[in-house]
Amino acid sequence: MKCRLHVILFFFLSCFSLSSVGAPQPPSHNQSAGIPQRTPEEIARKQTEMLVRDLEIKDSLQIDTIYCIHLRYARLRQMSNTRAEHLARVQQMYAELKEVLTEEQYTRFMNQQLDSPRRPQAICKMPQPPHSAHPHAPRDGAPSHK
Secondary structure, eight states: OHHHHHHHHHHHHHHHHHTTOOOOOOOOHHHHTTOOOOOHHHHHHHHHHHHHHHHTOOOHHHHHHHHHHHHHHHHHHHHOOOHHHHHHHHHHHHHHHHHHSOHHHHHHHHHHHHHOTTSOTTTSOOOOOOGGGOTTSOOTTOOOOO
């Protein structure tokens, strides 16, 4: 419990230290098309609101810490957005969220991520069913399609 409190305090304080750091962002293809870009703060707020709603989080310190995590990763996204870097960032963010969420909240969160059609399966490292459980695998000695 004491370790969890230290982790939460660390993330809370790091959020404030990063708030003064800003990198100029290059114009993206969406800006030239006239589509307004959301700020990292808007992205973090929206992500936090969704997580708090979906997991029914009531603890204000936990909510603040989750917002700080989302804000930090939203800012990192502005600096670079290759797919490999995105996957690495999301996996790291999930690891940090695991430290903040209760075990039950984290399990619910990961189940929601697996059910989401937007999330690549590579991000959610959950055990996969055995190969024989594949829906198209031959059953009960039925001939395979070769």
